[in-house]
Amino acid sequence: MIKIGRSVHLKYKWLPRRPVTDIVLAALTFAHVLSAMGWLGGALLTTFAVGPNLGKLTQTASLEFNARVLPNMVRFTRAAAVLTLLFGLALLGYMYGLDNSYFSSTAGMVVSVGIILAIVAAAVGFSMVIPSFLKIGKLAAGALEGGQQGSPQDMMAAAKRARTGSMIVLFILLITLAAMVTAGVS
Numbered sequence: 546m547i548k549i550g551r552s553v554h555l556k557y558k559w560l561p562r563r564p565v566t567d568i569v570l571a572a573l574t575f576a577h578v579l580s581a582m583g584w585l586g587g588a589l590l591t592t593f594a595v596g597p598n599l600g601k602l603t604q605t606a607s608l609e610f611n612a613r614v615l616p617n618m619v620r621f622t623r624a625a626a627v628l629t630l631l632f633g634l635a636l637l638g639y640m641y642g643l644d645n646s647y648f649s650s651t652a653g654m655v656v657s658v659g660i661i662l663a664i665v666a667a668a669v670g671f672s673m674v675i676p677s678f679l680k681i682g683k684l685a686a687g688a689l690e691g692g693q694q695g696s697p698q699d700m701m702a703a704a705k706r707a708r709t710g711s712m713i714v715l716f717i718l719l720i721t722l723a724a725m726v727t728a729g730v731s
Contacts, residue, residue: 576628583624583628588711590618592711592715595618599611610685611684615678615682616678616682623671626667626670656724659725678703681707684699
C-alpha cells in the first residue's frame with residue numbers, strides 16, 4: 546500500500562496493459578465474480594433454504610418440487626461452478642500469462658490455495674452432490690408418473706448424501722471466497 550497525503554492507494558503488480566485490454570480484464574473479472582456468486586448462491590440456497598424446508602411440504606408438493614425444480618437448480622449450479630473455474634483460469638492467464646513470479650508473492654500463494662479449494666469444492670459437488678440431487682429428481686419423477694417407484698429409503702439416502710455434500714461444498718466455497726478476497730486486497 547502506498548499512502549499519499551490523506552488518501553491510500555492500493556498497489557497491485559499488474560502487467561502493463563493497453564486501455565483496450567483493460568476492457569477484457571474487466572469483462573473476465575465481472576464474469577468470474579458473477580458466476581462465483583451463482584455457485585455460492587446455489588450452495589447457500591440448497592443448504593439453508595431448500596433442504597430444511599422441503600420436509601415441511603406435503604409429499605405431493607415435495608415430489609413435484611424434486612421432479613420439476615430441483616433438476617433446473619442442479620443445472621444452474623453446475624453451470625455456475627464450471628464457468629467460475631473457467632473464467633478464473635482465463636483471468637489468471639490473462640493477467641499473468643506465463644509469468645510464474647506472481648505465485649511466489651503472498652497474494653499469489655493465497656490465490657493458489659483458493660484455486661485448489663475451488664477445484665476440491667467442484668470435485669465434491671460433481672461426485673457427491675449433483676449425482677445425489679439428480680437421483681432424487683429421477684426417483685420423484687418416477688413416483689409422480691406412477692411408474693418406477695423408488696423406495697423411500699433410496700430417496701432418504703440420496704437426500705442425506707446431497708445434504709452432507711452441500712454443506713461440505715458450502716464450507717469450502719466460503720473459505721475459497723475468503724482466500725480470494727484476501728488475495729485481492731493484499
